[in-house]
Amino acid sequence: MIKKLSNMDYKQDRERCGQYIKALEEERRKIHVFQRELPLCLDLVTQAIEACKRELPETATKNMYGQSECSEQTTREFRPVLEQFLTIKESLTSNEEEEFDDEHGNHDTDNDSEDKNMKSDWLKSVQLWNQPDPLLPKEEGSQEKMVDTVMKENESMKREFMANGGERRKREAEKDGGRKQRRCWSSQLHRRFLNALQHLGGPHVATPKQIRELMKVDGLTNDEVKSHLQKYRLHTRRPSQTVANNGNTQTQHLVVVKGLWLPQSDYSTGRITGGATASGTTATTGIYGAMAAPPLPRWPSHSSFRPSIIVEEKGSGSHSEEMVVRCSSPAMSSSTRNHYVKNI
DNA sequence: CCTCGAATAT
DNA sequence: AATATTCGAG
Numbered sequence: 001m002i003k004k005l006s007n008m009d010y011k012q013d014r015e016r017c018g019q020y021i022k023a024l025e026e027e028r029r030k031i032h033v034f035q036r037e038l039p040l041c042l043d044l045v046t047q048a049i050e051a052c053k054r055e056l057p058e059t060a061t062k063n064m065y066g067q068s069e070c071s072e073q074t075t076r077e078f079r080p081v082l083e084q085f086l087t088i089k090e091s092l093t094s095n096e097e098e099e100f101d102d103e104h105g106n107h108d109t110d111n112d113s114e115d116k117n118m119k120s121d122w123l124k125s126v127q128l129w130n131q132p133d134p135l136l137p138k139e140e141g142s143q144e145k146m147v148d149t150v151m152k153e154n155e156s157m158k159r160e161f162m163a164n165g166g167e168r169r170k171r172e173a174e175k176d177g178g179r180k181q182r183r184c185w186s187s188q189l190h191r192r193f194l195n196a197l198q199h200l201g202g203p204h205v206a207t208p209k210q211i212r213e214l215m216k217v218d219g220l221t222n223d224e225v226k227s228h229l230q231k232y233r234l235h236t237r238r239p240s241q242t243v244a245n246n247g248n249t250q251t252q253h254l255v256v257v258k259g260l261w262l263p264q265s266d267y268s269t270g271r272i273t274g275g276a277t278a279s280g281t282t283a284t285t286g287i288y289g290a291m292a293a294p295p296l297p298r299w300p301s302h303s304s305f306r307p308s309i310i311v312e313e314k315g316s317g318s319h320s321e322e323m324v325v326r327c328s329s330p331a332m333s334s335s336t337r338n339h340y341v342k343n344i
Numbered sequence: 345c346c347t348c349g350a351a352t353a354t
Numbered sequence: 355a356a357t358a359t360t361c362g363a364g
Contacts, residue, residue, distance in 0.1 A: 180359090182358075184356090208347075
């Protein structure tokens with residue numbers, strides 16, 4: 001009896017696995033166009049396919065694929081495979097840095113190999129520029145949702161791509177009211193921003209122009225960066241005051257990594273400032289203060305600002321090492337700049 | 345005249 | 355809240 005049941009289960013699983021593979025392959029085909037931009041996605045999907053196939057070696061395919069409508073949704077329902085994903089999740093996550101670095105390398109080196117640049121360039125523009133509109137990828141869910149997220153990102157990519165058939169956003173005065181088009185800081189853009197910040201030594205030392213140059217994003221203006229930087233600094237600085245009230249007396253250990261402030265582990269974990277300041281949970285959203293618990297692995301509320309901080313280690317030895325400063329007291333702000341970043 | 349940062353404006 | 359624009363200082 002039991003045997004029968006398990007047998008059926010097995011069969012079902014196999015069936016689903018087959019469908020899943022189909023869907024994955026379909027997905028991969030679509031993504032392929034963005035191979036350069038989303039190498040990881042491609043890789044991810046590929047790995048998934050392989051893993052899946054491995055799971056059912058013999059009767060790999062032989063059932064009704066008719067309903068291939070299950071592309072991303074399948075992900076959630078399919079346990080076995082998901083587990084595999086979880087396994088590789090880590091490595092992929094860390095890979096992201098590499099990807100970014102690579103990108104940078106390319107840009108920094110100012111490669112002008114036409115062909116290579118042409119395509120990737122405008123594609124990049126599309127990615128970076130395009131207003132993420134409704135479906136901006138919420139960025140990697142810091143945890144297991146990674147896979148899902150990635151998939152979704154693909155989706156949005158595709159849509160973005162189709163949406164504007166490769167058109168570029170046009171700015172310029174255009175004799176209208178004169179007010180510029182709002183620049184939307186997609187997560188990608190923001191990433192570059194953060195990366196630039198790192199290279200420059202932190203939000204307080206980095207200057208808009210430098211940042212813009214490092215970002216190497218076509219069309220990005222100084223003012224835009226300046227504005228973004230201003231916001232970043234505001235969010236970044238000690239969100240001290242505010243919060244307090246409740247039993248929030250837990251001293252938050254903030255950590256400075258190459259000039260970037262982050263909460264001990266996961267950003268967002270609320271920046272409660274211990275002792276000193278204390279009054280009401282102010283406007284700074286409950287997002288900051290309130291929760292000091294596990295939920296909320298995100299930055300200032302929704303959008304962009306993530307702690308995608310990456311501690312880089314250039315050729316070891318060379319200059320500053322990781323430099324991690326613990327600090328539980330606010331103070332140290334703008335005026336204190338330069339000092340803490342320089343060498344240490 | 346240019347860049348920056350803070351203050352405002354939208 | 356997120357951007358844009360303005361303003362005063364180097």
